[in-house]
Amino acid sequence: MEIVLAPDAMTACREAAARIADYMRGAPDPVLGLATGRTMEAVYRALVGMHRDGLSFARCRTFNLDEYYPIARDDPRSYHAYMHEQLFRHVDIVPERTRLPDGAAPDPECECRAYEDAIRTAGGIGLQLLGIGLTGHIGFNEPPSDFVTRTRLVELDEETRRQNAEMFDDRWQDVPRRALTMGVGTILDARRLLMVATGAAKARIVRDALERPVTPMVSASALRQHPASTVILDSEAAGLLRLDR
Numbered sequence: 001m002e003i004v005l006a007p008d009a010m011t012a013c014r015e016a017a018a019r020i021a022d023y024m025r026g027a028p029d030p031v032l033g034l035a036t037g038r039t040m041e042a043v044y045r046a047l048v049g050m051h052r053d054g055l056s057f058a059r060c061r062t063f064n065l066d067e068y069y070p071i072a073r074d075d076p077r078s079y080h081a082y083m084h085e086q087l088f089r090h091v092d093i094v095p096e097r098t099r100l101p102d103g104a105a106p107d108p109e110c111e112c113r114a115y116e117d118a119i120r121t122a123g124g125i126g127l128q129l130l131g132i133g134l135t136g137h138i139g140f141n142e143p144p145s146d147f148v149t150r151t152r153l154v155e156l157d158e159e160t161r162r163q164n165a166e167m168f169d170d171r172w173q174d175v176p177r178r179a180l181t182m183g184v185g186t187i188l189d190a191r192r193l194l195m196v197a198t199g200a201a202k203a204r205i206v207r208d209a210l211e212r213p214v215t216p217m218v219s220a221s222a223l224r225q226h227p228a229s230t231v232i233l234d235s236e237a238a239g240l241l242r243l244d245r
């Protein structure tokens with residue numbers, strides 16, 4: 001695993017965007033795995049800036065990690081709305097080539113199977129962007145999540161609902177209790193993983209994921225079992241690391 005230390009959050013997010021852009025330019029048929037959340041907002045801002053300077057998304061296909069369940073696509077708190085607002089509406093991506101789990105699917109199991117099939121049909125994910133939750137989740141893989149799990153309906157931890165309350169008028173009880181998420185196994189199938197973590201609040205869980213035992217209790221520790229994973233941290237998120245490997 002490669003660990004990249006950046007002096008601040010902005011530099012960390014720009015570095016992530018630069019690596020995504022390199023992948024997009026180098027791949028004949030880029031398939032990007034995307035994430036949502038506060039950390040990613042600066043990554044997408046940087047990508048939008050690069051698009052204005054000529055980076056094209058026209059050849060890209062994208063799959064997002066997760067979506068609340070149930071939620072309507074046009075609900076402003078949905079991850080569909082987030083992606084539209086933060087990235088898709090600003091770039092030349094083809095809407096039909098973007099996909100998120102459907103939080104309004106009447107049969108979630110069927111939707112999860114279809115999602116896995118769609119990723120496979122696209123040739124698999126070339127580069128998967130990831131954040132890390134305070135519970136150690138990647139996607140919404142709350143502890144414990146086996147490293148072989150596939151896209152599925154999950155219950156969100158109270159800590160995660162509290163972490164994500166901002167979009168719900170700071171009422172964590174209004175954050176949906178469930179979500180559809182790629183599994184840890186689905187994520188590990190991506191050819192490259194790129195995690196970004198910034199801010200002091202992430203320091204403890206970053207240390208647990210990177211320097212404590214690899215365990216299904218901390219999904220992000222699975223990155224250490226991947227042959228091509230990179231973690232980009234700002235100095236605050238890296239604050240508890242010993243980095244003596």
Ligand code: F6R
Binds near residue numbers: 035037039131132133
């Ligand atoms: C979102 C996702 C989550 C977030 C994580 C960090 O699609 O998959 O794993 O990346 O919860 O969220 P922020 O950046 O808001 O701290």
